[in-house]
Amino acid sequence: MLARISRRLAGLLATLFAASFVIFAAVYAAPGDPAVFLAGGRDKLTPERLASVRAQYHLDEPLVVQYGRWLWDCVHLDLGRSFQYSDQVGDLVSARLPTTLQLVAYATVLFVVLGVGAGILAAVRRSTWVDSAIVGGTTLAASVPSFVAAIALVSLFGVQLGWFPVTGSGTGIAGTLHHLTLPALSLALGALAIISRVTRQAMADAAASDHVEAARASGVPERDIIRRHVLRNALGPIVTMCGLVMAGMLAGTVVVETAFGLSGIGSLLVGSINAHDFPVAQAVLLLMVTGYVVVTTVVDLVHPLLDPRVKEVRPA
Amino acid sequence: MTTHSDRRRGATAVLAAATLLTVGACSGADTTSGTGGASADAAKLALSPTTPAAKGTLARADWLLEDEPDSLDLDTQGTSAGRVVLTNVCERLYQLQPDMTTKPFLASSAKTSADGRTLTLTVRSGVTFHDGSKLTADDVLWSLKRHADPDMEQSDEFGNVSSMKKTGADEITIGFKAPDALFTKALAGDAGIVWNKEQVEKAGQDFGTPGQADACSGPYALKNWKSGDSITIAAYGGYWGKKPLTREVVFRWAADSALVNALKTGAADGAYAETPNTAAALLKDKDIAQHYGPSTASLVLIPTARGGLGDERIRRALSLSLDRKGIADSGYGGLVEPWATPVGSGAWGYEKAGFQAAQKQLASLAPASPTADDLAEAKKLVKEAGTPGAPLVIGTDASQGRTVTANAVRAALQRIGLKAQIKTVPTSQFEEFYSDPQARDEIDLLVGDWYISKADPMGFYDNGLSDSSNNWVGFKDATYDKNVKKALATLDDAERASLAIDVQKRFADAAVWIPIAQVPTILLLDAKLTGPTASQAYLYYPWAAELGTKRSA
Numbered sequence: 059m060l061a062r063i064s065r066r067l068a069g070l071l072a073t074l075f076a077a078s079f080v081i082f083a084a085v086y087a088a089p090g091d092p093a094v095f096l097a098g099g100r101d102k103l104t105p106e107r108l109a110s111v112r113a114q115y116h117l118d119e120p121l122v123v124q125y126g127r128w129l130w131d132c133v134h135l136d137l138g139r140s141f142q143y144s145d146q147v148g149d150l151v152s153a154r155l156p157t158t159l160q161l162v163a164y165a166t167v168l169f170v171v172l173g174v175g176a177g178i179l180a181a182v183r184r185s186t187w188v189d190s191a192i193v194g195g196t197t198l199a200a201s202v203p204s205f206v207a208a209i210a211l212v213s214l215f216g217v218q219l220g221w222f223p224v225t226g227s228g229t230g231i232a233g234t235l236h237h238l239t240l241p242a243l244s245l246a247l248g249a250l251a252i253i254s255r256v257t258r259q260a261m262a263d264a265a266a267s268d269h270v271e272a273a274r275a276s277g278v279p280e281r282d283i284i285r286r287h288v289l290r291n292a293l294g295p296i297v298t299m300c301g302l303v304m305a306g307m308l309a310g311t312v313v314v315e316t317a318f319g320l321s322g323i324g325s326l327l328v329g330s331i332n333a334h335d336f337p338v339a340q341a342v343l344l345l346m347v348t349g350y351v352v353v354t355t356v357v358d359l360v361h362p363l364l365d366p367r368v369k370e371v372r373p374a
Numbered sequence: 375m376t377t378h379s380d381r382r383r384g385a386t387a388v389l390a391a392a393t394l395l396t397v398g399a400c401s402g403a404d405t406t407s408g409t410g411g412a413s414a415d416a417a418k419l420a421l422s423p424t425t426p427a428a429k430g431t432l433a434r435a436d437w438l439l440e441d442e443p444d445s446l447d448l449d450t451q452g453t454s455a456g457r458v459v460l461t462n463v464c465e466r467l468y469q470l471q472p473d474m475t476t477k478p479f480l481a482s483s484a485k486t487s488a489d490g491r492t493l494t495l496t497v498r499s500g501v502t503f504h505d506g507s508k509l510t511a512d513d514v515l516w517s518l519k520r521h522a523d524p525d526m527e528q529s530d531e532f533g534n535v536s537s538m539k540k541t542g543a544d545e546i547t548i549g550f551k552a553p554d555a556l557f558t559k560a561l562a563g564d565a566g567i568v569w570n571k572e573q574v575e576k577a578g579q580d581f582g583t584p585g586q587a588d589a590c591s592g593p594y595a596l597k598n599w600k601s602g603d604s605i606t607i608a609a610y611g612g613y614w615g616k617k618p619l620t621r622e623v624v625f626r627w628a629a630d631s632a633l634v635n636a637l638k639t640g641a642a643d644g645a646y647a648e649t650p651n652t653a654a655a656l657l658k659d660k661d662i663a664q665h666y667g668p669s670t671a672s673l674v675l676i677p678t679a680r681g682g683l684g685d686e687r688i689r690r691a692l693s694l695s696l697d698r699k700g701i702a703d704s705g706y707g708g709l710v711e712p713w714a715t716p717v718g719s720g721a722w723g724y725e726k727a728g729f730q731a732a733q734k735q736l737a738s739l740a741p742a743s744p745t746a747d748d749l750a751e752a753k754k755l756v757k758e759a760g761t762p763g764a765p766l767v768i769g770t771d772a773s774q775g776r777t778v779t780a781n782a783v784r785a786a787l788q789r790i791g792l793k794a795q796i797k798t799v800p801t802s803q804f805e806e807f808y809s810d811p812q813a814r815d816e817i818d819l820l821v822g823d824w825y826i827s828k829a830d831p832m833g834f835y836d837n838g839l840s841d842s843s844n845n846w847v848g849f850k851d852a853t854y855d856k857n858v859k860k861a862l863a864t865l866d867d868a869e870r871a872s873l874a875i876d877v878q879k880r881f882a883d884a885a886v887w888i889p890i891a892q893v894p895t896i897l898l899l900d901a902k903l904t905g906p907t908a909s910q911a912y913l914y915y916p917w918a919a920e921l922g923t924k925r926s927a
Binding site: 224 | 809
């Protein structure tokens with residue numbers, strides 16, 4: 059186990075290293091000149107001024123040199139200062155991270171509870187109207203992009219009915235839940251269909267296995283069969299899919315954050331890309347990659363614990 | 375700094391589609407105005423610099439910004455969002471009044487020598503910074519020198535300054551290479567902020583970032599900046615001037631639709647709208663009062679010398695055939711006003727009547743809606759110039775107003791027999807057109823906007839000088855150059871106004887830039903509240919101090 063974890067960790071670092079270079083190059087290659095934003099007002103945009111700004115921020119050096127400089131600082135735990143905010147990148151990110159994490163966590167709870175619940179219900183009531191209603195309803199939900207869902211939820215529950223606040227992330231546990239309900243719901247809506255579909259299918263596969271047939275034949279109550287045999291065996295793919303969807307959400311909150319006026323990582327990323335704020339864009343993108351890799355790694359590590367069969371086929 | 379980029383304005387263009395849908399969903403999409411709300415009548419916009427005075431006090435106001443300020447150090451990063459907050463916290467040597475005139479402020483008095491080459495400022499006594507320390511002439515001198523540092527945003531305001539010295543216990547004397555008519559106006563802007571030297575030096579590189587104290591003497595002190603969440607300012611007990619009506623202001627930020635929704639649901643008490651479209655979405659809302667005030671901002675077309683528009687006659691023909699009222703109505707909900715000069719009426723900080731009459735006279739060169747005569751004249755001009763072969767390329771980004779404008783320009787060009795095409799670039803690339811001649815090689819015309827920070831048209835017309843980097847068409851007029859320089863060195867207002875009107879006419883005749891509309895300052899305010907300035911002075915005047923309830927409690 060320990061060897062596997064350390065191997066995983068080395069893989070994680072290698073992934074991050076490769077990702078950091080790709081991201082650096084991509085941000086660098088994005089159209090637009092950061093010096094324009096750094097120089098100040100439009101009447102200061104003389105070629106001399108732009109050249110001096112480029113020199114000041116080392117923007118005139120080759121890509122690899124700039125990347126090396128960044129990596130060196132990064133290894134020394136210095137993510138640099140934002141071009142735009144002149145604040146430490148670390149401070150900027152850590153101020154906004156809680157909002158995004160809370161949002162993703164809330165959305166995850168929603169889509170796991172509702173999605174898995176709906177999937178189980180559909181599997182248990184297979185080929186009835188309940189099954190059709192769940193499949194139809196979740197398909198409809200999945201076809202609505204999150205920004206459309208956000209708009210609909212805001213105008214109905216925020217503006218018309220006034221039940222939920224329309225901006226900000228709130229303070230305290232109750233306030234945060236109140237503020238983040240609509241954003242989390244719009245984020246979770248698209249995931250519902252995937253999770254319920256995966257749950258339904260995994261349950262169906264598990265229900266068709268021989269030992270379930272055997273258990274049923276030996277008179278084990280249906281409740282116990284579903285709980286102990288079907289659901290347990292189906293958990294692997296369900297957890298994997300939940301993990302993947304949640305990891306994807308870490309990078310996908312920007313639209314919802316903007317629609318609800320939340321200052322999170324997503325809106326920080328879009329702002330930094332628009333302003334060519336390299337240090338911030340680089341840090342946020344890297345954070346998102348890290349989040350994704352960590353969550354998927356954890357899922358991978360947890361998987362064999364849920365389903366002993368997985369461990370056997372894996373080379374030790 | 376005479377001009378500012380509005381780089382924040384389109385920061386969320388990625389989400390433009392989402393935004394438009396939201397605005398539509400909130401107030402019922404109206405396809406004729408395209409802004410989702412009722413359309414105001416552009417011709418009847420009444421601009422008032424102030425709102426009625428408040429009678430009651432307010433414990434706390436929730437205010438919205440379109441974006442989080444980059445920094446609260448306006449010397450290193452000056453953006454509108456930062457100014458809206460800091461104008462209540464920091465004070466300047468001069469103060470811009472809501473009617474766009476300026477007067478000495480932290481300088482209790484100012485004297486200009488007869489030859490206009492020295493300015494002597496007396497530092498106001500009895501003023502304390504928010505840390506309780508006394509404001510001194512040393513702080514003033516140190517602040518001026520900081521502003522003048524070449525790396526700082528305001529350094530270009532000090533181009534004419536030859537010396538800055540402390541000449542008495544409370545006296546600073548500034549020497550000039552040549553008289554500078556705009557210098558005292560700059561002192562009412564960010565170049566005149568007086569910092570508490572000790573606090574700025576103590577914070578070092580972190581000055582102006584979240585978690586740092588302010589270094590100013592204004593009616594409010596910075597209480598707290600929670601990065602990514604909110605900024606709170608609170609009335610300063612030791613303030614030397616009038617006690618503010620509102621005790622505390624909490625600033626939050628939201629873009630486009632989120633801003634509209636926050637105002638609609640009462641989550642915020644007010645905001646200065648950076649785009650007319652935000653206000654247009656709220657026109658039907660009776661709980662939100664809209665106040666329009668004079669500003670220097672304008673919508674303009676900026677031609678390049680690349681294709682046919684290098685010819686003055688084609689530029690004039692385009693100006694004559696452009697449907698400005700159509701652009702104002704469909705692109706901006708009627709909240710901008712067809713206009714014949716490249717600066718809005720907020721630039722008239724003196725000799726208002728003269729400037730007003732001059733602007734009206736130029737309307738024949740830039741009609742609100744072109745008449746048959748205008749079109750005939752335009753076609754004649756095109757014929758004289760010879761029709762350019764390649765289609766004219768109109769540079770724009772995907773924002774609503776600019777898209778409408780670009781289409782209107784194409785329609786106008788087609789009406790006078792010229793081919794045109796639209797080139798849309800991402801917002802992040804759009805700003806580059808202003809700075810990079812190489813980027814401009816791809817376009818004949820930029821759908822732009824512009825504003826100046828000083829209430830003086832001469833703050834704009836140096837853009838038409840033959841060696842200016844903003845003179846893209848290569849406009850050359852020796853008399854123009856001579857008169858601009860003369861006006862910039864003329865301290866007498868009446869004399870400078872007549873020179874300004876002369877250069878303005880030359881600029882318009884040659885259609886160096888093609889004006890479309892003036893953009894007012896728009897204050898969106900809870901209908902129960904009143905008091906703040908409605909003019910562009912909100913960037914430089916402590917508007918929150920006058921915010922209060924309509925009725926006394």
